[in-house]
Amino acid sequence: MSSQIDHLLTETRRFAPSPEFAADAVAKADLYERAAADREGFWAEQSRELLHWEKPFTQVLDWSTPPFAKWFADGELNVAYNCLDRHVEAGNGDRVALLWEGEPGDSRTVTYAELTDEVKRLANVLTDLGVGAGDRVAIYLPMIPEAIASMLAVARIGAIHSVVFGGFSADSLRSRIDDAGAKLVITADGGYRKGKVSPLKPAVDQALSDRGDGAQLTVEHVLVVKRGENEVEWTEGRDLWWHDVVPQAPAEHTAQAFPSENPLYILYTSGTTGKPKGILHTSGGYLTQAAFTHRNVFDLRPESDVYWCTADIGWVTGHTYVAYGPLANGATQVLYEGTPEFPAPGRWWDIVEKYGVTILYTAPTAIRGFMKQGRVIPQQRDLSSLRVLGSVGEPINPEAWVWYRDVIGGGKTPIVDTWWQTETGAIMVSALPGVTEAKPGSAQVPLPGISIDVVDEKAEHVGNGNGGLLVITEPWPSMLRGIWGDPERYKETYWDKFAEQGYYFAGDGARLDEDGDIWLLGRVDDVMNVSGHRLSTAEIESALVAHEATAEAAVVGASDETTGQAVVAYCVLKESYLSSHENIEDLAQELRSWVASQIGAIARPREIYIVTELPKTRSGKIMRRLLRDVAEGREVGDTTTLADTMVMSTIQSKVGKK
Numbered sequence: 001m002s003s004q005i006d007h008l009l010t011e012t013r014r015f016a017p018s019p020e021f022a023a024d025a026v027a028k029a030d031l032y033e034r035a036a037a038d039r040e041g042f043w044a045e046q047s048r049e050l051l052h053w054e055k056p057f058t059q060v061l062d063w064s065t066p067p068f069a070k071w072f073a074d075g076e077l078n079v080a081y082n083c084l085d086r087h088v089e090a091g092n093g094d095r096v097a098l099l100w101e102g103e104p105g106d107s108r109t110v111t112y113a114e115l116t117d118e119v120k121r122l123a124n125v126l127t128d129l130g131v132g133a134g135d136r137v138a139i140y141l142p143m144i145p146e147a148i149a150s151m152l153a154v155a156r157i158g159a160i161h162s163v164v165f166g167g168f169s170a171d172s173l174r175s176r177i178d179d180a181g182a183k184l185v186i187t188a189d190g191g192y193r194k195g196k197v198s199p200l201k202p203a204v205d206q207a208l209s210d211r212g213d214g215a216q217l218t219v220e221h222v223l224v225v226k227r228g229e230n231e232v233e234w235t236e237g238r239d240l241w242w243h244d245v246v247p248q249a250p251a252e253h254t255a256q257a258f259p260s261e262n263p264l265y266i267l268y269t270s271g272t273t274g275k276p277k278g279i280l281h282t283s284g285g286y287l288t289q290a291a292f293t294h295r296n297v298f299d300l301r302p303e304s305d306v307y308w309c310t311a312d313i314g315w316v317t318g319h320t321y322v323a324y325g326p327l328a329n330g331a332t333q334v335l336y337e338g339t340p341e342f343p344a345p346g347r348w349w350d351i352v353e354k355y356g357v358t359i360l361y362t363a364p365t366a367i368r369g370f371m372k373q374g375r376v377i378p379q380q381r382d383l384s385s386l387r388v389l390g391s392v393g394e395p396i397n398p399e400a401w402v403w404y405r406d407v408i409g410g411g412k413t414p415i416v417d418t419w420w421q422t423e424t425g426a427i428m429v430s431a432l433p434g435v436t437e438a439k440p441g442s443a444q445v446p447l448p449g450i451s452i453d454v455v456d457e458k459a460e461h462v463g464n465g466n467g468g469l470l471v472i473t474e475p476w477p478s479m480l481r482g483i484w485g486d487p488e489r490y491k492e493t494y495w496d497k498f499a500e501q502g503y504y505f506a507g508d509g510a511r512l513d514e515d516g517d518i519w520l521l522g523r524v525d526d527v528m529n530v531s532g533h534r535l536s537t538a539e540i541e542s543a544l545v546a547h548e549a550t551a552e553a554a555v556v557g558a559s560d561e562t563t564g565q566a567v568v569a570y571c572v573l574k575e576s577y578l579s580s581h582e583n584i585e586d587l588a589q590e591l592r593s594w595v596a597s598q599i600g601a602i603a604r605p606r607e608i609y610i611v612t613e614l615p616k617t618r619s620g621k622i623m624r625r626l627l628r629d630v631a632e633g634r635e636v637g638d639t640t641t642l643a644d645t646m647v648m649s650t651i652q653s654k655v656g657k658k
């Protein structure tokens, strides 16, 4: 990949930690040395420090049957006890766990004592319904406190949850319920989205309906939270209202300790094939890395911080950085039910101001969306409480990074760009605030105790200044333990590519800069090959959004007779640009030249289309596959996972091809 063009690497801005921040930072620079000297000893020490083990472990890592890892295997703990009871026992029962804000403007404050009480009652209900250790429970809920309580109650009794994002269809829910063989579904009548109640229970009914295919349904009960007040159908004997059973259940429940490798959850994620993979995570190692990263990457002070991760619990970020990490650390956090635009674009900033949020963790797509609306909206609010900002989910282009720091962070906050995956369970690559000098656009360095490399196809280290494939070279505590029900697919997908070396293949392209810092370049399937030169979609998108007119850009490699692949770009313009420029006819041409001037002529897009929106999944990922279909003049493929299925027809009419 030596011909990789390095626009991103011309980014030279650097942001050193302020001396005041550095002096008092949670993360200390010596973590790196300690972890390097004895990696397993380091994790053992973190685990003992951060968690309560009912039966202390004596083994750290068992890697005798790779790629199946066991961490702290002879130890026993209860995950929910670690997230709840122990904080109450330590005298922090009155500390707020959840500052919940509903989309219509209602709110609830839940303390650690209250959440513990709710989880104990629910654990008793689950046991009464016949759910026991190892059983699977599907959770299909909006972002309400009951969602967190449900995850923890399932964990408390040693059962396994499978959270399905509330925006997924009945079909997706059905296939996930079937794959996991779930015994119980926890849902709500509906939840609020964009000012309306979006129904959930009807989708559960549909998912559980008899389809005449002879398939045996595993679900015995459906537990329903009343939230949307929408009309729902009722199946007597199967369905139960939460408010009828949970408050009445006994509040006494002793948390039994389970082995460290007891499964905690399954979370489905899309792979390169059509069938979602059920990523399996277990208890002790997962919780160790969740707590360690949450504390050190966000500089967490549980006594004083108000933390807010905007992810939905339907995604892994919502598992590790809404449910498990913050609660294991005894943090106070905001939980918000709705969308950033409701009732008006400043909603998130109203929430930051109202609760005095100090740590904000969100995704680049959201940040670019806010850039599009302009800085006036956030600047009308008092955001001065913010002291650490985080980014996750895709590469953050330097312009968005700098905007985030300037406009949201008041030009002073450290920004942590955190690279990880559903499969890694917790953050793997990130700056440490107060320790690392930040570089906009680079995720930078592996965390202490994590071994990452960038290698070529032959598994050889590429060396500084070169690009290649990101691999994880040593097992880590929160690693996936497999794909539910499919150990072969687990080996094939992640371990076969570098089987000889025993490296985990992440599927991401990356470059090392002259300092050896890591720059993520997007999925390797998003890497284009134009006239024998490798170009990353992220790289060209970054150049496009650095132009004053562009708010968002998506780039795809379309097949081209002459050059193999050609660059095709789709751009969404900034409102401010549109309102101050009447004539945008020549803009596509100007942007093509702009990219050429920023990166090199080879990167000049063959076509640029100005569009009003990009096709995104409900989790905010751009579906480049669909844009590639349009660019190549093909029938557009499956659009069912799009948040808004109309987007593609609008784009096609713009492009004027089938």
Ligand code: WTA
Pocket: 269, 315, 316, 317, 391, 392, 393, 394, 395, 396, 417, 418, 419, 420, 421, 422, 423, 443, 506, 507, 508, 520, 522, 523
């Ligand atoms: C991408 C989300 C660049 C990457 C936690 C990875 C990132 C995939 C970053 C996993 C980042 C995540 N910089 N790319 N900071 N964080 N990614 O499973 O391609 O939803 O493989 O987990 O998102 O997505 P997933």
